[in-house]
Amino acid sequence: MSTYLIPSREDDTTxxxxxxxxxxxxxxxxxxxxxxxxxxxxxxxxxxxxEALEHEDYKSLPEPVFVAGYVRKYARLVGLAPEPLxxxxxxxxxxxxxxxxxxxxxxRTGVSHLTVGLVGLGILLLVGVLTFLWRQYQRPDxxxxxxxxxxxxxxxxxxxxxxxxxxxxxxxxLTDLEDLLADQETGQSPEPGxxxxxxxxxxxxxxxxxxxxxxxxxxxxxxxxxxIAGKSGAIEVSFNGPCWADVRDSEQKHKLFGKxxxxxxxxxxxxxxHAFILGNAAAVQVTVRGKPLDLSTVSxxxxxxxxxDADGRIR
Amino acid sequence: MDRGCVPVLCNxxxxxxxxxxxxxxxxxSRFFSQGxxxxxxxxxxxxxxxxxxxxxxxANTLIYTRGQGIVLNEPSVVAIRQGPxxxxxxxxxxxxxxxxxxxxxxxxxxxxxxxxxxIADFTVTEKxxxxxxxxxxxxxxxxxxxxxxxxxxxxxxxxxRRAIKESAAGAGARExxxxxxxxxxxxxxxxxxxxxxxxxxxxxxxxxxxxxxxSLNGIVYSNSVRIGGDRFDxxxxxxxxxxxxxxxxxxxxxxxxxxxGSAYPGGEMRxxxxxxxxxxxxxxxxxxxxxxxxxxxxxxxxxxxxxAVKTALEQIPPELGADVAERGIVVTGGGALLADIDRLLEExxxxxxxxxxxxxxxxxxxxxxxxxxxxxRSLDLLAMTE
Numbered sequence: 253m254s255t256y257l258i259p260s261r262e263d264d265t266t267x268x269x270x271x272x273x274x275x276x277x278x279x280x281x282x283x284x285x286x287x288x289x290x291x292x293x294x295x296x297x298x299x300x301x302x303e304a305l306e307h308e309d310y311k312s313l314p315e316p317v318f319v320a321g322y323v324r325k326y327a328r329l330v331g332l333a334p335e336p337l338x339x340x341x342x343x344x345x346x347x348x349x350x351x352x353x354x355x356x357x358x359x360r361t362g363v364s365h366l367t368v369g370l371v372g373l374g375i376l377l378l379v380g381v382l383t384f385l386w387r388q389y390q391r392p393d394x395x396x397x398x399x400x401x402x403x404x405x406x407x408x409x410x411x412x413x414x415x416x417x418x419x420x421x422x423x424x425x426l427t428d429l430e431d432l433l434a435d436q437e438t439g440q441s442p443e444p445g446x447x448x449x450x451x452x453x454x455x456x457x458x459x460x461x462x463x464x465x466x467x468x469x470x471x472x473x474x475x476x477x478x479x480i481a482g483k484s485g486a487i488e489v490s491f492n493g494p495c496w497a498d499v500r501d502s503e504q505k506h507k508l509f510g511k512x513x514x515x516x517x518x519x520x521x522x523x524x525x526h527a528f529i530l531g532n533a534a535a536v537q538v539t540v541r542g543k544p545l546d547l548s549t550v551s552x553x554x555x556x557x558x559x560x561d562a563d564g565r566i567r
Numbered sequence: 568m569d570r571g572c573v574p575v576l577c578n579x580x581x582x583x584x585x586x587x588x589x590x591x592x593x594x595x596s597r598f599f600s601q602g603x604x605x606x607x608x609x610x611x612x613x614x615x616x617x618x619x620x621x622x623x624x625x626a627n628t629l630i631y632t633r634g635q636g637i638v639l640n641e642p643s644v645v646a647i648r649q650g651p652x653x654x655x656x657x658x659x660x661x662x663x664x665x666x667x668x669x670x671x672x673x674x675x676x677x678x679x680x681x682x683x684x685x686i687a688d689f690t691v692t693e694k695x696x697x698x699x700x701x702x703x704x705x706x707x708x709x710x711x712x713x714x715x716x717x718x719x720x721x722x723x724x725x726x727x728r729r730a731i732k733e734s735a736a737g738a739g740a741r742e743x744x745x746x747x748x749x750x751x752x753x754x755x756x757x758x759x760x761x762x763x764x765x766x767x768x769x770x771x772x773x774x775x776x777x778x779x780x781x782s783l784n785g786i787v788y789s790n791s792v793r794i795g796g797d798r799f800d801x802x803x804x805x806x807x808x809x810x811x812x813x814x815x816x817x818x819x820x821x822x823x824x825x826x827x828g829s830a831y832p833g834g835e836m837r838x839x840x841x842x843x844x845x846x847x848x849x850x851x852x853x854x855x856x857x858x859x860x861x862x863x864x865x866x867x868x869x870x871x872x873x874x875a876v877k878t879a880l881e882q883i884p885p886e887l888g889a890d891v892a893e894r895g896i897v898v899t900g901g902g903a904l905l906a907d908i909d910r911l912l913e914e915x916x917x918x919x920x921x922x923x924x925x926x927x928x929x930x931x932x933x934x935x936x937x938x939x940x941x942x943x944r945s946l947d948l949l950a951m952t953e
Contacts, residue, residue: 296919298893314894317757321895321921 626773722791771902
């Protein structure tokens with residue numbers, strides 16, 4: 253028993269560092285005059301376990317949970333603060349096993365995060381592609397000309413017509429026009445029902461020919477445009493206020509789609525019959541060959557739904 | 568058509584198919600049932616959810632998330648508000664609801680949906696679980712649908728286990744596994760459950776105390792007694808009523824237990840002043856209690872736990888008994904925080920008794936470790952799921 257009370261020098265050399273937890277426990281035990289057997293009896297442990305604790309023989313010690321418990325009890329018995337000792341034992345190699353288990357868990361977590369990231373990226377890409385396709389689908393191939401474009405087209409058609417008129421006919425027409433102007437100058441009133449534009453007083457010019465040439469294309473253009481409209485059965489749609497419109501031709505291609513604003517004017521092309529859905533029928537005027545259509549017959553609650561056939565009749 | 572191909576068709580993004588899924592699909596009469604679609608949607612949502620281990624305790628519910636540790640530790644209390652038309656809604660859950668316990672107006676009822684470790688109110692438990700699952704996923708846009716492992720008392724019946732499982736499924740879990748509490752506690756405490764060596768664990772919870780001896784990833788012996796923290800509180804309430812003629816509430820009794828509760832004499836004498844309603848006068852009066860009185864009050868429930876431990880030691884095979892005697896008994900659960908409970912058990916059994924590190928979270932942490940290592944350990948640990 254005395255061997256435990258008075259440690260030999262050999263014991264000191266095998267104990268490791270001065271402030272190691274095992275050594276501190278041993279010194280505290282000896283200072284209280286306790287033997288290993290006595291401590292083992294108090295703690296209900298085998299004396300070899302106490303020896304292993306003091307020598308920090310981790311191979312002989314059980315799992316960290318047990319070691320922590322033993323150290324706590326031992327420290328309390330010998331009047332030491334248990335937690336620093338438990339921490340000192342916990343930092344020792346005995347915890348390697350638990351750490352490995354935890355690391356394995358973390359590795360799995362890392363893989364799981366990578367999977368989540370990849371799947372998330374894939375979903376984002378898919379959403380992007382779907383949005384692009386949807387927008388492509390939603391943009392209608394209207395094939396429309398705006399008012400300005402229509403004007404440009406009309407002027408081009410007029411100049412073509414002028415080029416096609418033979419020179420004698422043109423000069424004859426100019427002569428007639430000069431006569432007409434001469435009549436106006438003499439105070440003769442224009443004939444009723446005559447074209448108002450041609451009846452308008454022309455500004456006095458020094459060169460009558462130039463003036464005549466300047467006025468001529470308008471009349472021709474009007475006639476030509478009317479002829480073209482008459483031949484093709486052109487449908488014009490004017491908006492006097494905001495209106496939602498959906499107009500499709502016989503091939504189900506969108507000719508007009510979306511919200512139109514006040515002042516918009518469109519000339520429809522495409523293969524008749526055209527199917528119309530107009531959200532605010534009161535704000536729309538549809539003209540077929542210059543004749544306005546009465547939309548009140550096809551409106552229900554200010555929404556007009558109708559089909560306009562090739563002859564300009566509502567079905 | 569070979570039904571074996573169904574999981575592959577339902578699983579176009581290559582998620583793991585669990586054996587239990589195969590079982591379910593093979594027993595499904597329709598090819599693409601509504602259940603399959605729901606399960607598929609849940610799996611998609613599951614990608615954005617964390618696997619959870621839930622210690623659905625009588626007193627506290629703890630949630631362990633893989634890689635993050637304990638993310639929630641709140642009392643298992645729900646406050647229900649009754650609307651004017653008789654409609655019920657959840658007013659508060661967890662800490663907020665516990666503060667209401669015993670202090671509610673007529674239209675609010677603060678209840679504890681679990682009693683003795685099992686579900687006493689199915690609907691409320693489901694709501695509570697739903698709240699907690701959402702709370703640990705609160706930063707997520709997509710509604711969570713995690714894989715959940717829930718710890719159940721080993722003494723619970725099949726009906727009680729089914730109720731817990733369905734309650735978790737109703738709260739949005741995509742897959743629910745059950746694990747016996749002592750096994751989870753042993754893993755969480757760091758016991759060598761996978762070795763061919765007996766390890767004894769005593770988990771003193773809020774509603775039950777579980778004692779078990781584990782070896783080779785299995786439970787050799789387990790016993791559950793319906794004695795726990797709640798019984799300690801009741802014993803203190805009864806003692807105060809009997810000796811002081813005063814009535815104290817559940818929360819006050821718990822506070823006394825925390826402050827001056829002790830399981831073994833000889834420690835420092837501590838005192839606490841408490842307020843209770845004097846039964847004779849009918850008005851609140853304050854009085855002082857000391858730790859020896861509480862020790863006396865706790866004798867009856869503590870003896871029940873000691874009896875369970877002694878019975879376990881009697882019942883186990885001698886080899887395992889020797890292992891336990893050599894290394895000791897590990898105590899986990901909230902009851903382990905009762906002062907000197909280890910000394911009491913040591914004196915009664917003559918074996919070393921140790922308190923686990925952070926005993927309150929052992930069960931949830933153990934469940935979490937089991938969930939993390941499920942693939943490696945196969946389904947040995949979770950063999951009792953069905």
